Amino acid sequence: MPTVSFPQLSQKWNRPRFQSQVIRIGLCVALVLGGIWFLLPRWRVGxxxxxxxxxxxxxxxxxxxxxxxxxxxxxxxxxxxxxxxHSSGKWxxxxxxxxxxxxxxxxxxxxxxxxxxxxxxxxxxxxxxxxxxxxxxxxxxxxxxxxxxxxxxxxxxxxxxxxxxxxxxxxxxxxxxxxxxxxxxxxxxxxxxxxxxxxxxxxxxxxxxxxxxxxxxxxxxxxxxxxxxxxxxxxxxxxxxxxxxxxxxxxxxYRILSAWPSYGNSPTLKYFTWSPLVTAALFRNFHVLSSSPPPEYLLPKDTAPYRFTSFNPLRASEPPISGLLGIHVRRGDYEYHCPFLADIGAEYNAWSSFGTPGISQRPEFENFSRPAWPALLDYLDVPENISGRDARFNHCLPTAEAVVARVGRVREEAKAAGIASDLRRIYVATNAEQGWIENLTTLLKAEGWEVSTSFEMDLTLEERAVGQAVDMGILTAAEVFIGVGVSVTFLDDISVLNVVWMRQFSSLTSNVVQIRLAGGKDPRTIRFW
CATH class of the missing domain: 3.40.50 (Rossmann fold)
Structure with a gap:
């Protein structure tokens, strides 16, 4: 068998000393690497x-x-x-x-x-x-x-x-x-x-x-x-x-509005979606919202038994549900909150404030990639022969008769503007008492409206837990939306501010407003009481 020869090692080389040095170096390297691993976030773990x-x-x-x-x-x-x-090593x-x-x-x-x-x-x-x-x-x-x-x-x-x-x-x-x-x-x-x-x-x-x-x-x-x-x-x-x-x-x-040029065109809003739970709820209850078949974006991806991933998330940019007017009518706690807000001179909440005079630039929305401050049509106006306090109360807590009159005017205005030709069905997102909502429904039907409400939605246990998101998904998808703008204001008296904090109003309407705008819906389809 042929032999393999190696160069002669120097006599100065000490084998035991070399081995100990190698061991020490190895241990030091291991300690350093281990320390680095410990100090970095543990993103390697799935x-x-x-x-x-x-x-x-x-x-x-x-x-x-x-x-x-x-x-x-x-x-x-x-x-x-x-x-x-689950992307260890792929960042x-x-x-x-x-x-x-x-x-x-x-x-x-x-x-x-x-x-x-x-x-x-x-x-x-x-x-x-x-x-x-x-x-x-x-x-x-x-x-x-x-x-x-x-x-x-x-x-x-x-x-x-x-x-x-x-x-x-x-x-x-x-x-x-x-x-x-x-x-x-x-x-x-x-x-x-x-x-x-x-x-x-x-x-x-x-x-x-x-x-x-x-x-x-x-x-x-x-x-x-x-x-x-x-x-x-x-x-x-x-x-x-x-x-x-x-x-x-x-x-x-109103102070949040200056963030809109950056925020309104951000991935956070541009790619916003409601969850598949919301999509599933709208699909199963679409007969409550329309007499037409459900649009493709609400259809399940497969025919297997329902799973969370059976439905796609609901994008705000999808086409609206034709003929649907979505309205937010909050009652319940508003019956004592609205007098308080009227007394303190409250203004519109957050993104609903785009309807306030003085912040109403009106750029076109055909190219939404251009950051813009939208102009909403309505604001907290005070009609003649009525006090500012009473006007705020009416905007915050409209009577059933006022709701009927308002939705009729919005239907006519939307048709005249060419933004909704045939509004015929109303979805009422509400927490009103059953008797109050039954009276409102009767009055609306007398004016030719087809009416459905939050109470008619058939929801699973999980969907009920996020019922406000289901309502908001519908209000986002509606062809035209009317919401409650009035909310808290800013006061110098810290004791009053504490009361405001304890009685914080729902910002449901304001969030629907920003999501509709981010989805590219015409600002003229957003109205207030």
Whole structure:
């Protein structure tokens, strides 16, 4: 057998010493690499693997089952299967996250949601992935949540039960070509990817001061721009803004409007979608909304038994439901809220304020890629021979007779303007008492309207939990929409502000307004009482 010869090693080489040096170097390299791995967010770990290990508990909740709460099993599994959780080694850039643990958690869903949309846009401008939470309905829970011992076991609703666009981990582009590293992730993933010792905490009040922002006076555009610049400069992958909300609830009046040129054309709104739960509810109940067959965008993708993924998310840019007038008639708590708002001189809420004189530029909407400030037709007008206080009350809480008169005028105006030729059916999104809504329905039918209401919707347990999103999906898809504009105002008396906070009004109408505008619907199809 041939032999293989090696060059003669130098006699100066000491074999044992060399081996010990190699071992030491290897250990040092291992420690350094291990330290780097520990200091970086744990984005290598898949979400589904975390579920299997028990780091994330999503499938069983005996107490919730005992209370009759929906489990949202498929929705949570869907969130766990989002591709941004399963791309180990495939990132073109390392993910960077932005978490808002102090967002307005004590408010109703629509108040929280308008802030979440703005937070999503801020994360996008900061080149970070938005971290979205679950919604806990502390006020007005959709199901009883009190146990026999008197304690509450509150429902936890995943974001994708409401929406499935950029705010809940969906694409930030029309063709899904955006980087997965920039897509939103659920709070459960944040807890794995960003252990507390790796999180850079940004104090809200200190940063506001550093940026020269007065949250009680400055406008939304200024706040958005300065915070985006600040967050972009932070190199750490995991950033948490704590101590309060960047977009405080007080900001959501006319001061938020200056953010529209950036926000109104952002991926957050352009690619907004309602969740497949909403699509499914509209498909099964389409006979309540129209006498025509359901449009293609509401049809299930397959004929298998219903699953969360059987339906596509509902895009706001889809064609409207022909002939449908969607109206938001809030009663219930408004019966004592509206006198209060009338007394304090309240203005329209957030994006509904586009109807206010002085902020009514009227650019064409044919090319929505051009940022624009839309002009809505209506504003909080005060007719002759009526006080401002009474005018506000009438705008906030119209009588059944006033509703009938208003929808008749809107139908005539829409036909004259050529934006809706044959409005014949009304969908009433409402929380009114049964007797009041029956009287309204009788009056509307007497005027030739076909009428359906929130009460006639046949919803599953999960769809009932997000019933406000189902109503909003219909109001978004309607050919013409009439909403409630009046909401809180800004006062110098902090004691009164505290009362306003305790009696925060629904921003459902305002959110429908911005989603319709983002979907490219004609601003003239948006009206108020």
């Amino acid at each position: 979400y589904s693997e975390a579920i299997q290990r028990g780091d994330i508990h999503i499938l069983e909740d005996p107490l919730a089952d005992g209370l009759g709460h929906p489990s949202f099993r498929e929705v949570k599994l869907y969130e766990g299967s989002l591709p941004q959780h 073109s850039v390392r993910p960077r996250y932005l978490f808002f643990p102090w967002a307005s958690w004590g408010s109703g869903w629509n108040n929280i949601f308008q802030e979440q949309l703005m937070n999503t846009h801020l994360a996008y401008l900061s080149q970070r992935a938005y971290v979205f939470p679950q919604y806990i309905p502390r006020d007005h829970p959709p199901f009883p949540d009190t146990l026999e011992n008197g304690t509450r076991h509150m429902l936890h609703i995943p974001m994708n039960a409401f929406v499935s666009g950029p705010t809940s981990g969906g694409p930030l582009s029309a063709d899904s070509s955006d980087s997965l590293a920039g897509r939103a992730v659920p709070e459960e993933w944040w807890n794995i990817a960003c252990p507390r010792e790796q999180v850079v905490v940004v104090d809200l009040h200190q940063t506001m001061s550093e940026l020269g922002i007065d949250s009680s006076k400055d406008d939304g555009g200024k706040i958005l721009e300065r915070w985006a610049a600040k967050l972009s400069e932070i190199s750490a992958p995991c950033v948490s803004i704590e101590g309060g909300s960047v977009f405080d609830y007080i900001l959501f009046g």
